[in-house]
Amino acid sequence: MSDLLRPETTHDLAGDAATLLGVLREAPPLTHCITNAVVTGFTANVLLSLGAAPAMVDIVDEAGMFAGIASGMLINLGTPTPEQRAAAVEAVAGAAASGTPWVLDPVAIGALPVRTALAHQLVGHRPTAIRGNASEILALAGLSVGGRGVDATDSTDSAADAALSLARSTGGVVAVSGPVDLITDGERVLRVSNGHELLTRVTGGGCALGAVMAAFLGAARATTHDALSAVASASLVYTIAAERAAAVSAGPGSFAVALLDALAAVGADDIRAAARVEGGAL
Amino acid sequence: MSDLLRPETTHDLAGDAATLLGVLREAPPLTHCITNAVVTGFTANVLLSLGAAPAMVDIVDEAGMFAGIASGMLINLGTPTPEQRAAAVEAVAGAAASGTPWVLDPVAIGALPVRTALAHQLVGHRPTAIRGNASEILALAGLSVGGRGVDATDSTDSAADAALSLARSTGGVVAVSGPVDLITDGERVLRVSNGHELLTRVTGGGCALGAVMAAFLGAARATTHDALSAVASASLVYTIAAERAAAVSAGPGSFAVALLDALAAVGADDIRAAARVEGGAL
Amino acid sequence: MSDLLRPETTHDLAGDAATLLGVLREAPPLTHCITNAVVTGFTANVLLSLGAAPAMVDIVDEAGMFAGIASGMLINLGTPTPEQRAAAVEAVAGAAASGTPWVLDPVAIGALPVRTALAHQLVGHRPTAIRGNASEILALAGLSVGGRGVDATDSTDSAADAALSLARSTGGVVAVSGPVDLITDGERVLRVSNGHELLTRVTGGGCALGAVMAAFLGAARATTHDALSAVASASLVYTIAAERAAAVSAGPGSFAVALLDALAAVGADDIRAAARVEGGAL
Incomplete structure (x- = not known):
């Protein structure tokens, strides 16, 4: 995709992210998560550490009403029981x-x-954003049968066309998680190079990012920032926190703990200093 | 409520808590938890760290029998699936x-x-204790429609009348969690001022306290301590451990880890030294 | 059982474990877990830290297909909902x-x-391995009604005959977890003395070991190692990691974190140096 980038239109994503993080902490967005049983506690802790207000309301006759009260929402299909x-x-x-x-x-x-x-049924209802690894985005676009499980078996680049196609057909933002995160609304593409390999050694490392995106989308409702900016800001803040956490970790266990501490500590200046972002209009 | 307190009848809660903690560790109470999917692992770890024996038996045709075997029980309605x-x-x-x-x-x-x-159905079965934040206690007493989620949007003081009313109508103890915990049996009111704001930044910070109360109620069966003493002792031990944890934490992630370490380490002398309790008969 | 051991036939379990750990990290076995709600996140993190690839697919119409794709599988009955x-x-x-x-x-x-x-229904389908504490193995062999919950109330030795009997009737391996882990295929008995009491103070300390056994069984498919070797290797690597973790822990909370770090860090030389194993043919 690098040939498609227009450096002259580079988005000030670090500035957006710094602003939105401040908004989020000032007025914590109620973030409604229907997510999988493996990561539900970690996801809630990621949101609480960041400054958002998580709520996991995943039963029939409450989930719909709560979606209307919430500022932002995540639907994660990791362990989809009939009730979920x-x-x-x-x-x-x-x-x-x-x-x-x-x-x-x-x-x-x-x-x-x-x-x-x-x-496929839910994507027809036009999610504001879709987040997945390359294999999942390819599968959702109908271009692959997907990976063997929760691991990405395809590269982020290989899913760029699928992401653009999905973004255009749904009218939403698509984020492909990987060593470089690619976020597109079908007209613009942003690439966030921050992050750390240890995120792949912690269960929920990716799933919790989806919740952070929902929180940033919720926070952005009080601003003029669009969904692309909100989703990419979430990716940027989360991956910068991951870098800070990795610097003080001895392995996957201490990394997960340090990630929560870093999400609470990371500030606007840290984001501006650490951001590694490329992107612009196609 | 401060005008209602009778300082001359101040309860020696620190002494009760120290005694009950010793009883609990000597003969770990089997603590049966039907709790929400977000906090179940953390709750079990809180109980294990403290010295109790957790068991989460939340399926039909086992839960009832197990309630009879258990020393104490928690029913938490955080993610109430039909089966739960x-x-x-x-x-x-x-x-x-x-x-x-x-x-x-x-x-x-x-x-x-x-x-x-x-x-409302379960409260009709007269729980030994009810634990919630101010919004939840107000809602259970029929005095409010509750908060927007799991956060307290009302202050502990605002729920004092609701707590007294609920305690009197159920014949049980009611505990309102907040910056100051208020615990009443309808005749006496105890206030525990220990604790730390980081408890609100960890998912299950409040939910796990409900399980600790069930464990202390279980331990108290072998003693002459009543339910008010057991429930308030749980609150005191838990919030003192939280203070110790906060003192060695760098944020919400390391706080949650340190809380488990502190629950295992806290002893009778620590409780007597750190307790900040007010209360007595109305 | 010590009279039954033949020291001259002592198994080089440390060598097997070192080899299998290398195989596992080289080609991470997809490890399918249907496990209980309390420990699902911790179990996934244990597998990820070790180097395996966890996947929790516990719904009808997916679990069977996924069992065919996976390298190894765990069925844990801790919170068995109807769907599970x-x-x-x-x-x-x-x-x-x-x-x-x-x-x-x-x-x-x-x-x-x-x-x-x-x-009892599942054991009739001849699991490759069965892991439990002494009370559970006794109950499965029909020799006891089991403990009062998830704690072992019987000693490992008391379950040795039950383990041998189960191994012979199922044709599989049976592992009894305790201060000393006993692993038998009905013809040979291995005893692993590594481990630490803090494993009993962390929820999932035992349950996650079952998942590690499934991962080692998956890794062993590419080798000539049999199921006894794979299961006992899992026990050895896991308990050695626990010892390393305990050495740097301040209590149950920091131990659980350090265990994940240690599972990622432990290597072949550590295993050869620390192994405390006895065993051989009956």
Whole structure:
């Protein structure tokens, strides 16, 4: 994709991220998560550390109403029980009715039939953003049967066309997570090079980022920042916190703990100093 | 409420807590938790660190029987799936039949209809103790529609009348968690001023306290301490451990880890030295 | 059992474990876990730290297919919802059809009827390995009604005959966890004396070992190592990591974090230096 970038139109993503982080901490967005059983505690802790207000309301007859109250919402398909599937459908309808921005994370779709069918159904409801690894984005765009599980088996670059295609067909933002995060709204592409390999050694390292995107989308509602800016800001803040955490960690266990500390400590100046972003209009 | 306190009848809560903590560690109470998916691991770790024996038995046809075997029980309504709702009803009947003390934590009731209906149903079965933040206690007493989620949007003081009213109508103890914890049996009010703001930055910071109360209620069965003393002792030990943890933490992630270490390390002398308690008869 | 050991046939378990750990890290085995809600995040983190690739696919219509794709599988009965019970049955059939090795962890069976019936049903499908504490192994062999919960109330030695009997009747390996881990295939018995008491103060300390066994069984498929060697290697690597973690921990919280770091750091030389193993043919 590098030939498509227009450096002259480079987005001031670090500035956006610094602003939105301040907004988020000033008025914590109620962030509604329907997410998988493996990462639900870690996801809530990531949101609390950052300064957002998590709430996991994943049962039928509550999820839809709550989607209307929430500032932002995540639907993550990691362990989609029948109850969660029904709650997700209800929540997406509730979000649509009230204009709540929402993120779809199509975990491990491709070979696994139940979540794959649900992901395709939900994508038809036009998520504000879609976050996945390259394999998941390729599978959601119909260009691959996906990886063997939750790992990315395709590179971020290989999913760039799929991401653009999905962004254009849904009208939303698509974020491909990997060593470099690629975020696009179908017209602009941003690449965030921050991050650390240890994020792949902690369960929920990617899933929690989807929740952070929902929180930033919630915070952005009080601003003039668009969804591309909010989603890419989430990626930037999260991956900069990961770098800070890795610098003080002895392994995956202490990294996960330090990531929470870093999410609470990272500030506007840190973001401006550490950001490694490329991008602009196609 | 301060005008209602009778300093001359001040309860020696630090002494009670020190004694009960020793009893708990000597004969770990089997603490049965039906709790939400977000905090179940953290809750079990809090109980294990303290010295209690957690068991999460939240399926139909086992929960009721297990309630009879357990020393104490927690019913937390944070993510009440249909299976958990049925298991909770079964467990409460089992606890009643065998005299097992139990704690109800009506997480986020008020606006959310499923858990609110269930909380009102369960409160009719007279929990030994009810623990919630001010918004939840107000909602359970019928005096508010509750907060927007799991956060307290009302102050502890604002819920004092609701707590007294609930304690009198149920015959149980009511604990309102906040910067100051208020614990009442309808005749006496205790206030615990220990604690730390970081408890609100860790998911399960409040939910796990409900489980600790169930463990202390279980331990107290072998003693002459009443439910008020057991519940307030749990609050005191837990919040003193939180203070110790905060003193060695760099943020919410390391605080959660240090809290578990502190719960294992805190002893009778620490409790007597650190306790900040007021209270007595109304 | 010490009279039954033949020192002259002592197994070079440390060598096997060092080799298998290298194989596992070179080609991370996809490790399919249907496990309980309390420990699912910790279990995934243990596998990721070690170098394996966890995937928790516990819903009907996906679990069976995924069992065929996976390198190894764990069925843990800690919180067996109806959906998980059906998924477990489906997964065991899928594993059988494709030759995927699998581990059964019969958590807290004995007095609790639902999981006990399911454990007996699943054991009839001949798990590659069974892991439990002494009380659970006794209950599975029909020699005890089990403990009062997840704690072992019987000693490892008391379960040696039950373990041998189960191993012979199922044709699989049986591992009894305790201060000394006993692992047998019905013809040979290995005893691993490594480990630390803090493993019992962390929820999932035992459950995650079952997942590590599934990962080692998956890794062993590319080698000539048999199931006894793989299961005992898992026990050895895990308990040596626990010793390293305990040496740098201040309590149960920091121990759990340090265990993840140690699982990522432990190498072949560490294993050869620290192994405390006895065993051989009966």
